Amino acid sequence: MKRTWEALDDAERVGQLFNLRSVGFDTEEIARVRGLAPGGITRFFDGSGAEEERARIAELQQTAKVPMLVSADLEGSRMSLPFGTQVPNPLALAAIDDVAATEEVARIMAREARAVGVNWSFTPVLDINAAWRSSIVATRSYGSDVDRIARHALPQIRVFQEEGIAATAKHWPGEGHDDRDQHLVTTINPLTLEEWDESHGRLYREAIDAGVMSVMTAHIAFPDYARRIGKGEGADAFLPGSVSEALNTDLLRERLGFNGIVVSDASRMAGLSAVLPQHESKVQIIATGGDMILFSLDPVGEMEAVLAAVREGRITPERFFDAVTRVLGLKAWLGLHRGDPLPAFPDPAPNKARMEALLRRAPVLEKDIHGDLPLDPEKHRRVLMFTTDIADPMLKRRHKLALPNLLRAEGFEVTVHEPGDKIEAKGFDVAIYALAEETLLTRGRIFLDWAAIGGGLDATMRRLWHEIPVVMVSFGFPYYLYDAPRVPTYINAFATMEPMQEAVVDLLMGRATFEGTAPVDAFVSPDAHY
Incomplete structure (x- = not known):
């Protein structure tokens, strides 16, 4: 590390502190990344094949003066590698609650990512589903129980790092108590220090003890701690963790003893940009106390701003040296300086059947108060289906559900309701509401939008379960019972990918047994139990 530090000038050292977004090749x-010479890039895979990604990332690494960290969000489901194995998301794994299964999924993700050149994952998510309205946590978390979160997140860290992928514990100092989204506003962890120590603090201590190589500091305030140590009066108590010395230095480094790299969450988020101007942030x-800046709208200008702050002493020489050498230290730990050849990309085919079998263990039958399941194409042949399609959590687009055609292939006659059409039970044997929203970014809220589903005032207020059986299935957000507490049959399936839809068809028809155990309390309203 010392030799590498000495071989760089200050401008090149500043470049090491930036991790830039990269899409396409x-x-x-290619020229942009080479010219900026960042310390790392985060790859957003755009549908290219594994071999193409592998070749292009290798090309960038070959021409880099210092090998780059190449990161991705390996979170499963819709955040799986598009050319790799589709695996369950954290909430589905928590419902399965089989540590060996979580380890297998982590190993599959790590080996596929490592084979294309990814060496750093911004996972696991250690957030807690405490405030059920939090759309930014939901399916990305291992649930609401700290024991269950630790039971699955810690093995994920170990497996990733065994496979040569640096793991990241996020989102420091702990998300899940605020119903807002840090992409849009600085969110608040409202706990007292004592409450935090028993929950988020415990999870981060255990992750640090397990050797996690990085922590992602987020745009989340923890006012009680800032006030306790005298670094948080007035608005300063609500500084986002990403720019809080109290949280990054005093709490994370000194109190918890973390000695790895601290990377900010995406610095373009309004949870930070609403607090500080772009360059100053x-x-x-x-x-x-942060060591690496994630993303930039103006990398040239922002690198110049950081360099000027170094020269002016606003970033002290000690802090600058510490940040750069921590970045270089992570690269050394990963062995990037050796230039070892990448392993061959594993054949995803053998994993497909295992993952499909695993998905069948996740769905939870939260209630079936009239015993309407299983469905039978003789008894329930005419199906009226309501859906808003699949919401893509990253690209803000919608995909059609496979569920209607899957049911048609079983002998059901499926009519998909078009918003605005009159809703009538007559002529149908069962109604199915299929909701498919995994955790979204910048949505702000997830809720059961009766108006979007029904269309028109009368359709928005129409409820069919007094006339025909009604089944509601969530392939994502697990808390729709708050908006539909009296729906008689409700299933949480946690993930939207097609194999999960196939698994739900088997469960609806009684060809499989519900095995999942609820990782959250879906009954967020007292009358939802009835």
Whole structure:
């Protein structure tokens, strides 16, 4: 590390503190990354094949003066590698609650990612589903129980790092108590220090003891701690963790003893940009204890701003050296300086059947008060289906559910309701509400939008369960019983990918048994039990 530090000038050292977003591999993208010479890139895979990704990342690494960290969000389900194995998301794994299964999924993700050149994952998510309205946690978390979260997150860290992928505990200092989204506003962890110590603090201590290599500090305030140590009066108590010396230095480094790399969450989020101007926020990320800045709208200008802050002493020489050498230290731990050849990309085919079998263990039958399951194409042949399709959590687009055609293949006649059409039970034997929203970014809220489903005032207020059986299935957000507490049959299936839809068809028809155990309390309203 010392030799590498000495071989760089200050501008190149500042470059090591930036991790830039990278999509595609046209010549302009390659030239952009080479010209900026960042310490790392985060890959957003755009549908290219594994071999193409592998070749292009290798090409960038070959020309980099210092090998780059290449990161991704390996979270499963819709956040799986598009050219790899589709695996359950954390909430589905928590419902299965089989540590060996979680380890297998982590190993599959790590080996596929490592084979294309990814060496750093921004997972596991250690957040807690405490405030059920939190759309930013939901399916990305291992649930609401701290024991269950630790039971699955810690093995994920171990397996990733055994496979040569640096793991990241996020989102520091702990998300899940605020119903807002840090992409839109600084969110608040409202716990007392004592409450935090028993929940989020425990999870981070155990992750640190397990050797996690990085922590992602987020745009989340923890006012009680800042006030306790005298670094948080007034608005300063509500500084986002990403620019809080109290949280990054005093709490994370000194109190918890973390000695790895601290990377900010995406610095473009309004949870930070609403607090500080664009260039100044990047300076403060480093000055207050962060080691790497995630993403930039103006990398040239922001690198210049950080360099100026170093030269002016606003970022002290000690802090600058510490941040750069921590980045270089992670690269050394990963062995990037050796330039070892990548392993061959594993054949995903053998994993497919195992993952499909695993998915069948996740869904939870929260209630079936009239005993309407299983469905039978003779008894329930005419199906009226309501759906808003699949919401894509990253690209803000919608995909059609496979569920209607899957049921048609079983002999059901499925009519998909078009918003605005009159809703009538006559002529149907069962109604199915199929909701498919995993955790979204910048949505702000997830709820059962009766108006979007029904269309028109009368359709919005129409409820069919007094006339025909009604089944509601959530392939994502697990808390729709708050908006539909009297629905008689409700299933949480946690993930939207097609194999999960196939698994739910088997369960609806009684060809499989519900095995999942609820990782959250879906009954967030007292009357939802009835």
